[in-house]
Amino acid sequence: MAREPAGTAAGGDIRRYLLPDVLARLRGLDLVARLVVEGFVTGLHRSPYHGFSVEFAEYREYTPGDEIKHIDWKVFGRTDRYYVKVYEEETNLQAFLVLDKSASMRLQSPEAPASKLQYATWIAASLAYLMLAQRDSVGLVTFDTEVRDFVPPSQHPSHLKVMLGHLDQMEPGHESDLGAVMHALAEQVRRKGLFIVISDLLDDPEKILFGLRHLRYRRHEVILFQVLDPAERTFPLRDMTKLVALEGEAEEIVDPIAIRKSYLEELERFLDAIRNGCRNTRTDYVLLDTSMPLGIALARYLATRSEVKLR
Amino acid sequence: MTFLNLALLWLAGLAAVPxxxxxxxxxxxxxMPWAAMEFLRRAVQRNRRRLRLENLLLLAVRVLLILLVALAVARPVSEQAARLFAGEQRRRHVLLALDTSYSMTHRHGVRSAWERAVGAARGFIDAGLDQGDRLAIALLGAHAQFLYEEPVFADAQGRERVVRELEELEPSATAGDLAGGLAALVEYLPRFQGAAAAPGGVIPEVLVFTDLQRTALVREGALADPAAVAAARRLAELGVPLVFVDCGAxxxxxxxxVGLRLDDVVAAVDAPLRLLATVRSWAEEPSSGLVLELFIDDVLNRSVPVELEPGEEREIEFSIQVHEPGVxxxxxxxxxxxxxxxxxxxxxxxxxxxIQALVVDGALDRGAAPAESETRFFLMAIAPFADGRLARQNVVRPHVIGEAELAEADLDRYDVVxxxxVIALPGEVPARLESWVRRGGGLLVALGDQxxxxxxxxxLWRDGEGLLPARVGEVVLAPGEETFFKLRAESFRHPxxxxxxxxxxxxxxxEPVFVGYRRVEPPADAGQRAEVEVLxxxxxxxxxSGGAAEESLGGLGDPALLERRLGRGRVLLFTSALDASWSDFFKHIAYYGIWDRAVTYLAAAAAPARNLGVGEPFELVLPATAYAPEIVLVTPAGDRIDKTLERLQSEGAGDRFRLVHAETGVPGLYTLRFRRRAREGAAVxxxxxxxxxxxxxxxxSDLRRIDVGELERLLPGVRLEVRGERAVAGTPASAEAAGGGRSGELWRPLLLAALGLLALESWLACRFGRRAVA
Known part of the structure; x- marks a missing residue:
């Protein structure tokens, strides 16, 4: 597979690196991450996010729990409001990329450009690249039934290499238990941060939402990227098919045409539950499938990031 | 249920394919690996029962679809199924006509044309008709006959009855006249109630089961006959389909x-007899290996090879002798x-x-010498051999008497008088003579100057009611020496x-020259009366011009020889004389030929007609002396029928008895056995x-067939169809007549049902989302 020269992709439009089927031809997560982000940023000039500044505020409004010694009394004198003077390392966001590496993420249907795990990895890498470029602090959590890797957040540019190294060497795990993982993270990470969860969410929605509420209770911001295979969303199969579970021993011989409608109804019911749960917890929820450009994920992150800054 | 294409029924096995x-x-x-198994499991669980039902339903529809197509190809015929399709407006009125002419007995292969016709008719009735339909059967032989005065209803009972009677029928031994039969069929059609009488009425169908013998339709322009033309026109007007069901080879x-006859008018014991058999070919190739056998009284007498060219007719002569008197x-x-x-x-x-001949010589009573008798030459003509041993060879045994003895003569001993x-007939003689003639006697009356x-x-004339065929008039003599009379005949067909x-x-x-005769006057309407004929x-x-030639004086002359048929006998009247007084007739061969033949002709007339055509009644009149109380008739089929004699009451019949047998529809030899005792205690x-x-x-006998094109030309405008005997069962004569394809043959409804199922399958498959699934 030929590697495209960085920044000078054939055709001259670097934005095409946002397309998964193009990314699938590239080797090296760092390259993928850089091309995605550069392609995305190039596109911003014509996007609704045009004018978005990467400069961040140095003060933030006081919230209970902040140390009083950090209140900037000069600002209070001018504005009659309490603002906390944020230290350099604290002005940037602390974010965790929470990546589902359970067995179900291995799914790649014949028409899909990449597996769900690969797509999730691309998102994670790209977001890490972007965040570090913004001097945000970013860490990495991978999980299946529990947290498997935990890379503490850092804003040092060299941290990208560490992050990508973990992502590159990541092996799919077993069944997933996102709910439990979110509980664990809520307990483990005390400092308010942004959790970017990238998962297929194929688990009990009640448990997921329960974990989500726990995170939110800890005042963490959460962006939930649900990554599905296009086949999972449309169930396009036609011939009799024996579907073998990626997690567990289950298998089912099905006449896809006969059950498509019911399957899609079940899927929609599940997605509705997730959507509603996210709405109730004021969680950003983004449904992606592996054929969608990665720019959607980046844009959604930036939108959330800006809100996080404003809060 | 029967199948017309039974061999294709194996296709039903394809129903297993789905x-x-x-x-x-x-x-x-x-x-395929799958992640979202939970949704899948729930989806399958929710649909498992429905999917199973849908699958089974689709499978059943597909299996049924193939079964229906396979069945349709096998062309089933079912009476019960036909009944399902039957409706008031789809009734059938069917007139089945069977050609019963003897050509239908022609056997090719295992079955005769008749057996094929009956089989096909039965198949049609079984498969093609249903309750509410009406049916009539016609038999087309020399004349059309109908089995039923009115068409019968084709319910199960009616069909069973018709089939039973159909199978008991036999072909006739007569020639067929399909053209004449056609007119009779058309006359019968109105008996189907409402047959084409009102708009929308049931159009009857006519099916003629025949060997399509050409002569039965075109014999002597049969179909050009006005009645046949009118019948064809009527069929065309009514729109009645006429289906000829071909049952022939x-x-x-x-x-x-084609013929067998004796050349001799009377067969004499020990005399050589000339028997002539006529054979004919209607083949397209010369004959090969034909042998003609002659049996006399059931004993093989001769066997001769015969070779016939196509269309050739040949007379084969046999010379036979019989040595016993009798039949x-x-x-x-x-x-x-x-x-x-x-x-x-x-x-x-x-x-x-x-032949016993009583010759009454009028000259004998007048004292004439034998050489001057009236009958000297006549006797030489009828009994040429002289007295003595040779006389036995004379077939005619004359007994000469004078007219005075006539009153005492027992006429019944004689065949001919x-x-x-004879100058005059005394007393009871005329009446006795007349009675004797009516019973079959043959009388020759020769006039003369006396x-x-x-x-x-x-x-004897009695204004036409008596024996003579004409009133006797005056003597006519040639007016001069150079004038005379000669015999002239308009035809020589008379024996x-x-x-x-x-x-x-x-x-x-x-050649013979006559100078005198007696003028006679036959009845004015003799030409129209079959019993009187001027020969x-x-x-x-x-x-x-000096006697070198002769010329006619012109005009038709007076009768010379006349015949009258009276009762079972005949009377010949010769208006000139038998002797030499008025002619030189006796010098000529014609004299001997005519009188010898006249006596045998008259003698033969008394014999009963023993050679009959099919359907002609046999009649035998017996004198009282031949009465027998026990008579058995043995038919050609070997059946024994007791017969009785009927006493005749007609005038002058005396004690005579008559036996009649009219049922002569079967060709062959019929034997009558008479048993009696001359007196009580005597031997039988x-x-x-x-x-x-x-x-x-x-x-x-000409079995050549008519082709469809010729039929269409002969029956212009008629909705004509010719079908094979196997193709008729169950199928309507026409869609219109049958109301559209109902007849017990099920392929059409089956295909329609299959089409319906195909549509249903498509709809179900789409609805169930199985279009791409087998």
Whole structure:
């Protein structure tokens, strides 16, 4: 597979690196991450996010729990409001990329450009690249039934290499238990941060939402990227098919045409539950499938990031 | 249920294909990893029962679809199913006509055309008709007959009855007249209630089961007959479909014996008899290996090979002798082809010791010497051999008497009575003579100059009611020496004159010269009366230009020889004299030929008609002396029928008895056995009599077939169709007549049902989302 020269992709439009089927031809997560982000940023000039500044505020409004010694009394004198003077390392966001590496993420249907795990990895890498470029602090959590890797957040540019190294060497795990993982993270990470969860969410929605509420209770911001295979969303199969579970021993011989409608109804019911749960917890929820450009994920992150800054 | 294409029923096995495909697909699937198993499991769980039902329903529809198509291809015919499709507006009125002419007995292969016709008709009734339909059966032989006065209803009982009666039918032994039958069929059609009488009424169908014999339709322009033309026109007007169901052989060659006769008018014991058999070919190739066998009284007498070219008719001559007096029968048999009825022919004849002739010579009473008698030459003509041993060879045994003895004569001892210039007939003689003639006697009356016309006319003419065929008048003599009379005949068809029919023989007939005769006046309407016939006349002539030639005096002359048929007998009247007084007739061969033949002709007239055509009644009149209380008739089929004699009450019949047998529909030899005792305690006397019934030989033996094109030309405008016997069962004569395809054959509704199922399958597959799934 030929590697495209960085920044000078054939055709001259670097934005095409946002397309998964193009990314699938590239080797090296760092390259993928850089091309995605550069392609995305190039596109911003014509996007609704045009004018978005990467400069961040140095003060933030006081919230209970902040140390009083950090209140900037000069600002209070001018504005009659309490603002906390944020230290350099604290002005940037602390974010965790929470990546589902359970067995179900291995799914790649014949028409899909990449597996769900690969797509999730691309998102994670790209977001890490972007965040570090913004001097945000970013860490990495991978999980299946529990947290498997935990890379503490850092804003040092060299941290990208560490992050990508973990992502590159990541092996799919077993069944997933996102709910439990979110509980664990809520307990483990005390400092308010942004959790970017990238998962297929194929688990009990009640448990997921329960974990989500726990995170939110800890005042963490959460962006939930649900990554599905296009086949999972449309169930396009036609011939009799024996579907073998990626997690567990289950298998089912099905006449896809006969059950498509019911399957899609079940899927929609599940997605509705997730959507509603996210709405109730004021969680950003983004449904992606592996054929969608990665720019959607980046844009959604930036939108959330800006809100996080404003809060 | 029956299948017309039973061999294709195996296609029904293809109905297993959808099941196999279903099972095959159940075990043939791709394997794919899947993540969202929970949704899948729930979806499958929710739909499992519905999916199973849908699959079974689709499978059943597909199996049924193939079954229906396979069944349709096998063309099932079902009476019950036909009933399902039957409706008031789809009733059928069917007139089935069976050709019963004897050509239908022609056997090709295992079955005869008749058996094929009955089988096809039965198949049609079984498969094509239903409750509410009406049915009539016609038999088309020489005349059309209908089994039922009114069409019967084709319910199960009606069909069973018709089929039963159909199977009991036999073909006739007569020639067919399909053209005439057609008119009868058309006349019958209105008996189907509402048949085409009102708009929307049921149009009847006519199916004629026949061998399509050409002569039955085109014989002597049969279809050009006005009645047939009118019938065809009527059929065309009514829109009645006329279906000819072909039951005959494709190439029916036939050789037949078309005639058998004795050349001798009377068969005499020990005399050589000339028997002539006529055979004919209707084959397209010369015959090969044909043998004609002659049986006399059931004993093989002769066997001769016969070779016939296509279309050739040939007369085969046999010389036979019988040595016992009585009734004998000759049978010729041509062992040839499948039409047996015309391969044999019978002739029954009576051999006699001799013909007993009572010759009443009017001159004897007048004291004439034998050399001057009226009958000297006549006796030489009828009994040419002199007295003595040779006399036994005379067939005619004359007994000469004078007219005075006539009153005492027992007429019943004689076959023929000759009155030669008898002056008058005394007392009861005329009445006895008349009674005797009516019973079958043959009388020859020769006039002469002594005859008393008044007496003859009063006693024998009786204004046309008596014996004579004409009123006797005055003597006519040639007016001068150079004038005379000669015999002239308008035709030589009469058996008496037949020997002179060949042109080279006619001169012999014209040679005798007459100078006198008695003028007679036949009845004015003699031409119309079959019982009186003028056989020949006198033509006036004279010598012309010095006697080297002669010329006619012109005009038709007076009758010379007349015949009257009276009862079972005949009377011949010769208006000139038998002796030499008025002619030189006695010098000529014609004299001997005519009178010898006249006596045998008159004698034969008394014999009963023993050779009959099919359907002609046999009649035998017996004197009281031959009465027998016990009579058995044995038919050609071997059936024994007791017969009784009927006493005759007609005038002058005396104690005479008559036996009649009218059921002569079967050709062959019929034997009558008479048993009686002359007196009580005497031994039983047995006597046997025969008569023969032969088919009408001729065109009916010509089995050549008419083609469809010719039929269409002969029946213009008629909705004509010709079908094979196998193609008729269950199928309507036409869609319109049948109301659209109902007849017990199910392929059409089956295909329609299959189409419906196909549509249903498509709809179900779309609805169930299985279009791409087997």
């Amino acid at each position: 099941v196999l495909i279903y099972l095959f697909h159940r075990h043939r699937y791709r394997v 494709e190439r029916p060659d036939n050789f037949a014996v 004998h029968h000759a049978r010729v048999l041509l062992r040839s082809d499948g039409l047996e009825v015309d391969n044999a022919r019978l002739l029954v004849f009576e051999a006699r010791e001799g 000759v009155l030669a210039d 005859v008393e016309p008044g007496v003859y006319n009063e006693r 008496l004159l037949a020997p002179f029919a060949p042109r080279e023989m006619r001169q012999l007939f014209y 020949c006349r006198f033509e006036g002539r004279r010598l012309a 006397e047995e006597r046997t009599e025969h008569f023969a019934v032969n088919v009408e030989a001729g065109e009916e």
